[in-house]
Amino acid sequence: MNEQAFIEALRLLPLDPGARGLADDCAVITLGSETLILTHDMLVEGTHYLPDADMADVAWKLVATNLSDLAAKGAEPVGVLIGHMLGRDDERFVSGLAKVLAHYKVPLLGGDTVAGAGTRTHGLTAIGRATCTPVPARNGAQPGDALWLVGEVGAAMLGFEALRDGTGADHAAYSRPHARLAEGQALAPLTHAMMDISDGLLLDAFRMAEASQVTLAIEGAQVPVAAPERRLECLTWGDDYALLAALPDGTQPPCEATRIGVIEPLGFAPLVVDGEPVLNASGLGYRH
Amino acid sequence: MNEQAFIEALRLLPLDPGARGLADDCAVITLGSETLILTHDMLVEGTHYLPDADMADVAWKLVATNLSDLAAKGAEPVGVLIGHMLGRDDERFVSGLAKVLAHYKVPLLGGDTVAGAGTRTHGLTAIGRATCTPVPARNGAQPGDALWLVGEVGAAMLGFEALRDGTGADHAAYSRPHARLAEGQALAPLTHAMMDISDGLLLDAFRMAEASQVTLAIEGAQVPVAAPERRLECLTWGDDYALLAALPDGTQPPCEATRIGVIEPLGFAPLVVDGEPVLNASGLGYRH
The missing domain is CATH 3.90.650.10 (PurM-like C-terminal domain)
Known part of the structure; x- marks a missing residue:
């Protein structure tokens, strides 16, 4: 199945009416008085970064690209969860992670690590809180803007x-x-x-x-x-x-x-x- | 770096004082009047499931194991985000995902799909809301219990x-x-x-x-x-x-x-x- 077909199939699943995570990068959900923005993006070795990339750069990019999704929603980051496949230069990865989290003053909330073989993948979930509602989306542009x-x-x-x-x-x-x-x-x-x-x-x-x-x-x-x-x-x-x-x-x-x-x-x-x-x-x- | 060393290194990062996601599977954060429980777990082909596994079972297990982390916190699920590497039997994967989400009445909030080669990995972030605070943890057992x-x-x-x-x-x-x-x-x-x-x-x-x-x-x-x-x-x-x-x-x-x-x-x-x-x-x- 290619990505388009997979996403089309996912759209048939019980999606929260307020959620548009598959269409619009981020999910937006309201809990009590808070509106949360959630996004999950992955980086794949060879596709999203060069095989000899500095793993500190990979960690930086993994966090910054997810935070950029929050930025487009006007959200303030609350924290991130990481899904990490162990491999070469993990010390560099942790060092880049420390730098990018400190730069954006975002805490690491948790995550999972796995041993793996072959192509490495890195996942990150970023959680933010909306600073204004309605939360900006890509579907609101109006003639005359x-x-x-x-x-x-x-x-x-x-x-x-x-x-x-x-x-x-x-x-x-x-x-x-x-x-x-x-x-x-x-x-x-x-x-x-x-x-x-x-x-x-x-x-x-x-x-x-x-x-x-x-x-x-x-x-x-x-x-x-x-x-x-x-x-x-x-x-x-x-x-x-x-x-x-x-x-x-x-x-x-x-x-x-x-x-x-x-x-x-x-x-x-x-x-x-x-x-x-x-x-x-x-x-x-x-x-x- | 092995997992233990990686997690030890992560502990030096700017962790939210209220978060214990690396020690205790789930992160617990308070936002306004709500207490959120967040968990991210991964399944790796060959490590967490047999290479010829029914991908519908893999999707089920991916969701159920993360929801089990929420269960141990007494949390009510709010939704999940999926990180999916495309591959064989994606139709079966989507079918299992539909079944497990319907079974637990949990919406899919969003996620990311990537093309990949080699060992497949599947990540899932589950978000829940605490039904009681303080949220149960593994560190509170007392003599006499x-x-x-x-x-x-x-x-x-x-x-x-x-x-x-x-x-x-x-x-x-x-x-x-x-x-x-x-x-x-x-x-x-x-x-x-x-x-x-x-x-x-x-x-x-x-x-x-x-x-x-x-x-x-x-x-x-x-x-x-x-x-x-x-x-x-x-x-x-x-x-x-x-x-x-x-x-x-x-x-x-x-x-x-x-x-x-x-x-x-x-x-x-x-x-x-x-x-x-x-x-x-x-x-x-x-x-x-």
């Missing part, structure tokens, strides 16, 4: 290439991404829709458009990119964890952000880039 | 052997274990200490004794076993998910349970079985 990007895209691509080619150039954008928690919390009360860009700006914008039943019109030249001479690659490469937000027209973001387009009524295509309609998502970015 | 077992031990061993040897005998006790949620919730307000027996009665009793700084004195003949002629094996085999509870002397359990021993002040050894001191845990049961 402005589209904003917090952060730039393409830096992870350059970092990946530096690592892959052993150039010695800085690769932190790829190996130690940043979860934009403060920005997410600042934006949450103002946004109609928000998500983090994990699989490429264009692919994730396409998803926001489809979920919101609108058209996102992006001006490519407005997008902050790490490599202007490779603009299209920057727009389609993932792993940057910028935040994409739809704000009502005239609302000024309370954090550094760049206006990269507008939301229009659903037209011929869900996504329009520099006036060119994009009819389907194939080739737009990284699909796990 | 009586030791009770909810369920029997050894049935999983027989089920495993039936599967392994292809005898056609019933193997549900091994492949579709039961999480004793109702019993855990009924016992929680009355217990001084509680845990589920995942790695064998004697090993887990040893752990409760060490955590509580007491001696557990077990009468082997009192323990309900599935194979009386192999009593010692039943006492050391895991996977039965019975509940072990220390109740004040004179307190009658509000559910079916068997009194199997008493709690004594810490003596020569943490565990005494039929009058024989057990000085260390090696060989007592299954250690992951």
Whole structure:
């Protein structure tokens, strides 16, 4: 079964009506007076990190990518649970884990460790509490909204290439991404829709458009990119964890952000880039 | 790094003072008026299930074992997040997942799927809400308490052997274990200490004794076993998910349970079985 078929099959299961974890990265549940945000993401050796990667970087990325999901919900992290397959360089893994948890001041709540053979997998569950409700989702963008990007895209691509080619150039954008928690919390009360860009700006914008039943019109030249001479690659490469937000027209973001387009009524295509309609998502970015 | 060393290293990380997830299977956190119980356990192909196992059974066991951790805390499940590596018989996996979630009336909140190669791993995070506080832990057993077992031990061993040897005998006790949620919730307000027996009665009793700084004195003949002629094996085999509870002397359990021993002040050894001191845990049961 491929991923799409598996997720379709899962959708037939008894899903909590309030939960949208399979559609939207995070689950949102209300318990008493609290609204909790839960997310679980995995990293697989060879797929999500290079086989000779520094395991401290892998631990950092495992935590930061899950916290980025919380950031897109405007959530404040409560803690993480780790699912760890023991293997090479576990000391480095623990060292990276210590660094990233201290950086974000997030406690490790528990987890499980297993001995394993073959390809290593690492799972992480992050738990957050909503700082504002309703919790932003990717499906709320409205015609007339402005589209904003917090952060730039393409830096992870350059970092990946530096690592892959052993150039010695800085690769932190790829190996130690940043979860934009403060920005997410600042934006949450103002946004109609928000998500983090994990699989490429264009692919994730396409998803926001489809979920919101609108058209996102992006001006490519407005997008902050790490490599202007490779603009299209920057727009389609993932792993940057910028935040994409739809704000009502005239609302000024309370954090550094760049206006990269507008939301229009659903037209011929869900996504329009520099006036060119994009009819389907194939080739737009990284699909796990 | 072996598991023990890894966990010791993790203990140096910024752990929430209220969390004891690494020591005690579950994390316990308080948010507003709610107390949450969180647990994350993994199953590994070849280690936790036979390579030709029915994947519907694997899904069932993945959920039930995590819910059993919640049961030992007297928690009511709120939902689960799944970390799934795609592979053979995913249809069967989804079918087993549907069955077990419907059986326990627990929603799937979200998760992640990855393509993988080699040994498959499956992770599950279960979230529960405490039905009584303080939440039972394994470290509260007190001298004078009586030791009770909810369920029997050894049935999983027989089920495993039936599967392994292809005898056609019933193997549900091994492949579709039961999480004793109702019993855990009924016992929680009355217990001084509680845990589920995942790695064998004697090993887990040893752990409760060490955590509580007491001696557990077990009468082997009192323990309900599935194979009386192999009593010692039943006492050391895991996977039965019975509940072990220390109740004040004179307190009658509000559910079916068997009194199997008493709690004594810490003596020569943490565990005494039929009058024989057990000085260390090696060989007592299954250690992951």
